Amino acid sequence: MPTTHFSLDIRKLDNFAYDMSKCIKCKGCYWVEHTYMPGVRFSTRCPSNTWNDFDAYGAFGKMRIGMAIMEGKLKWTPKLLEIIYADPLCGACDVGCKRNLDLEIGLSLEAMRVKAVQDGAGPMPAHKKVAQNIAKHHNQFGAPHENRKKWLSADLKVADKADLLYFAGCQASYVTPEIAKAAAKVLNASNTPFMLMPDEWCCGNTLFSVGMLDEARDLARRNIEAVKATGAKTVLLTCAEGYRMWKVDYPKLLNIATTDLGFNVVHLVEFADEAIKKGSLKLSKSVDVRLAYHDACGISRLADPWTPYSGERGWMGTVNPRLKRRRGTHGLYAQPRNILAAIPGVTFVEMPRTRENSFCCGAGRGTKEAFPELASFSAKHRLEEVREVGAEALVSACPWCKSNFSQAVREQGDTIKVMDIAELISASVGP
Amino acid sequence: MGIAKRAYNALESIVGQKYITDDPAVCEGYRCGPGCYESGLGYERVMTKIPAAVILPRSTEEVQRIVKICNRYSVPYVPYSTGFYGPRSHCHVDNELLIDMKRLNDFEIDEKHMYAVVGTGVIYSPLQEEAMKRGMYVIIGGGGAQASVVANLIGDGWSPLSHRIGLPHRRILGTELVLPDGELVKMGSLAVGEDPFWGDGPGPDLRGLLRGFTGLRGCLGIVTKMAVKLLPFQPEKLMPTGIAPNTALALPQNRMKWINYQVPSKAAQIKAMFEIGKAEIAGAVTKVPLFWRAIAKAECKEEFWDIWGKENEDTIKNFHLVRVLLIGFTSEEQMKYDENVLNDIMAELGSKPRPTKPSDESWIKNADSAGMWLMCGSYTSVDYIIETLSHATQHGEFYADLKKKYTPPLMPDYGDPGWFQSFELGHQGYSEFLVYWDPDEDTTGVDHFYVETSKMNIKNRFYTSLLGPHQPLYLTGPKYGPNYHEWLLKIKDEFDPLWVCHPPVPLAHDVFVERSEWMKSIKDWEVPKKFPMPKWE
16 A cells, blocks of 8 residues: 655645545534534634634635645635635634544644745735834834833842743733733742743744744744753743744744753643642632633643654555644643632633633734734624623633733723733732 | 626625625635545545535525526526535536525524424534523434534434434424525425424425435525424433543433443344334434444544454454443433333343443434544445334345445445444334545445445345435436336426526436446446436536
8 A cells, every 4th residue: 555755844735635635524623512512602613714604714615725725726816815814723623623533624724824925925914014023123013122021020029040931922021011920920929930031032923823934933943042041941931822832833843842842831820720739829819700711722722742743644544653643632721720719709600612612812823913803803702702601800821812802892892801810810819 | 607797796686795705715615525425436526516606695585585596597506504415515517606504593492392493504513402401302413513403304314312202304393495496485384374383284295395215415495494393301411521532421320321232143133122112211222333433442543443453254243232322301210210121121132231431422412423534534324224123234234245345445344234223212223334445545446336235225125215316316216116216307397497406416426427437337227318407517
């Protein structure tokens, strides 16, 4: 039986020809998995295809379109670029497919964007502006680089040297500094020394996500070297997008395993959950609020560690050597819920769609920049669930989620309070 | 060439610019394959086309107006609910309009009178969840959790739970059908009022137009709304557990329990199903293909082959299971009574219970259809029959024999006689034969096997349900009737004189055989020089 060589390298779209060609339109990528199906309301988990009903906007349509791109049957047009880029790449489709079919849907979607860039068609103009900002100011908003650590107030203790390095990221540094402050306060409260990167730059999430791999790889190398130069053993993030970038996509870009990074990558929820269990972080102050928790994609279904793969595909599509599929099972689902359960006064209610079935806020991976209407739609759709369960507050673990949900709440004139889990933990550790 | 501009503009005026497109990229997203039901087979390659345009109506009235315009401008069209049914539910001719029904997703439930009214875009698992929240349940089966309720009920729509809940045509109540020319037919009690509570209406029962035994795959109109009967269930919640892919519904063991029994022989298997039916116990009674057990155990495709590769003809021939779902519909006491009766029956037959998970992964809110593609990347059910229990089981054995001749390219299954179960408390026996192959190999043998199954059914007098839409009508029609084909074509001509509605169904498989050189060697039946239908290419 002849075999075909392939790898999980997203620089070549035809590495995913098998995955794209074996999609059967079961639409497990679009609907909430049947086990957790909450009913007729809130029954979908794909922001893109909920926003635009044509099949082309669902992963099942995109797999067919990807095949046509690979075979040179489709020309790049504004509509085709919209189909490829109006998508937060939230991973809902990937975990949905891997319940039954194990196709690499997420990687196929990433490879399509890389192909768009390789062909000179992508990314979108708004993404090119982000790339310019990063090149010039080392952050994606074009804000002055010297303001990056403005969030750091005098009351926060930062070590010159420590095993733990907190990487705040662009969003928390410039847009939602309260998250960075809260994280620092939590670390201080647990008596955990931490340092910052001497000269923090953008993680490159948007560049990677829109297919600008060369630019993203340069940042990955630069940032990894910068961490190694500090001697830090662990990089801690409060940004789910950044967490995914450091843990999964830096190794992907450099063709190494997550375990080969040379340091650990953790999110604040992992750290805090562990610290609460060990007793080093005490949550004593009551926070009287009825809240819902939104699983940010980057720390949930997209968070499985990366291992490079290259092998042969043969009879019946079996692969050799064995491939350990990334199915979103190692996401940080329990940790934030443990934390919320430990905060006095908090009444935690689950929304109809949770964990791997969550409905993305719609902001990430270049979506809010190029398709703000999709990001707004997605956030407002998710907020309906918050109202459905009667929560006063919506808590997430990513500044992108907070920023996008906050904007949607403002636009709707609602009273739902949007918070990051760092702020909530911080509120419970005292003044 | 596409759809004529005047026709397109008229269609756009119905739904607005946002819900119609002829953009090549968007239309490409509606390509059938290559992955699909009947993945990579000749029928998919030869008979499916990318739509020239796609339209998404929101209401029955919009569907009527769309269909009338299609008739006025001779635009062929196909109704499309979720597209999961593979090539049979996609465009077959050039310049065709695909009517995507997903926006017809209205849902109402009448708890008191126990029915739900669904639009074509409503799928199975939300309906089941809404029913169970209210102490009721339904079976849509067939395509599974993500398949359209309406499409499944007018097509197949059964599952192991049909042991008690029965066949789908008994659960179709008031229904709206837009005929191929755009006229609206209201069936059942909807014919005389606004309440769809009852399936029978005045005059002839037009539900036969929808589905007959099984459906005609959209070639006789478009169902836009259907009331579906719900039945009483046990009251306790089935708790979702686990993270994908290892998710399941935890069953309340005092009210629901799957039990697998190993039985000593094929005869004992059939006898067990008869006796369980006679005792009027259990919610589901089935014997599934044995490789499904390997799917359930395997963590990945490669592990499946590790597990299944250890089997052989002897291990399969001598391993007989009966899988029973007990449901305490009325009380815990009833559940205990059922279990005692079941244990008595199985003990008398020399059967032993085997360890069984206290959960359900596949049947309550799902028919785990998508998992069928894991092993090979392809799957289709070539045939299913509903007969007596004893006759149905022979069907599977004949199939297994025929299959040996076509393995490879079919997957080795070591003579497993397929899926076999009791319907309607043992009054009917169900046999379904599922096949799998490597879609990246030469699939000519699978195309041949498909048609040879019809010949086998005719020869051995099995009543297949896939007559018109899945097999050459001129092969099956003269044998099942003897003029079944003529009758069906007259119905088609009467209701769709232009054949605008999903052409060339119900002659599509005939056309496929005529167009495909590799099918000529097995074509030994008569066909007219010209098929009696308008030519669309």
